[in-house]
Amino acid sequence: MALVSPNTQRERGYLDGQFLIAMPNMVDGNFARTVIYICAHSDAGAMGFVINRAQPVTFAEMLLHLELIDRNDAIMLPDHARHFPIQCGGPVEQNRGFVLHSDDYLSDSSIPVSDDISLTATLDIVRAISDGRGPRRATMLLGYAGWGPGQLESEIAANGWLNCPSTEELLFDRRLDSKYDRALSLMGINPAMLSMDAGHA
Template sequence: MVDLKSLKSKGERGFLDGQFLIAMPGMADSNFYRSVVYICAHSADGAMGFVINQPQQLTFVDILLHLKVIADEDAILLPDETREFPIRKGGPVETGRGFVLHTDDYLTQSSIPVSEEMCLTATVDIIRAMSRGKGPSKAALMLGYAGWGAGQIEDEIANNGWLTCPADEALIFDRGLADKYNRALALMGINPAMLSMQAGHG
């Protein structure tokens, strides 16, 4: 398991810190098919990030009920904005654990800075605050994360598994997951159809 705190605490910044990884059409790992991954930390020891465009079957209300943040009879009273908050598959590691990427206008002692403007919090407190409309102004809730050991992600990039580009905060928090892959490619000026055609030639 890659530990975000240990990756961050060493003060190293890898070249993938704060970058998007965009899966190439030939990505062999089905966990990352057409995925966009935001890298929170990268160093010589490995990398950790979150898939930001894969929907989770569970709803935010399911999460609130499971954590006993609200009672069954209160679920119907939640505003639509809260009920429709999307949950994402953050990656194949620790899929039962929740992580919230969010703006730094909400902080607790357990919040870890991942960029100048974003933090990561993985405690129930932030879920409770979000359910009451007192959470961060922007947030993305993921179950699970993506982790790579030392040198692993560098090898995958060298083998044409990923494209990389600077992360776009608006795209991270955007609730429209279905076309996020294409929009991430558009940040690089790439037409998805052209990418697929190029990948077909070997």
């Protein structure tokens, strides 16, 4: 699915700003035990970001790759930039970076996802983060997850995903290993009690 233009006025889909939580029967290795934050959902399809998979790239390495700093600058980066989280957002366009962030930072290219969360995919936010002018809460994701028209609805109907309202706390939490279980707990679900097959307790 094509990403929404920041200048496009759109109605939010019912899954926009929600978490998708993979069921245990998810056979696609890209999505096993994942939590996905949905950014856009409509008749044209859906797109979102895996928020609980680490990416073995540092923010400093990203800045060097984008030629925004040189190696001397990388050594001098402040702590907030050196430890800024980068995650694996999904299997589509994995060489492309996106920043999910709180709405205290907005540029002309920022796309509101919910009342509190925005998405920016341009270098202005990367520069702002490295300079200490970035949003209060943010995470960078490489790649995204996408579905064609009706595909996500079919996967949910086939017991592939659970969905629930998101929380900013869990979205930006850096403890990735336990995020799947904590997302399930938002729905009052014990992971050990989840059925592998639809219709069976």
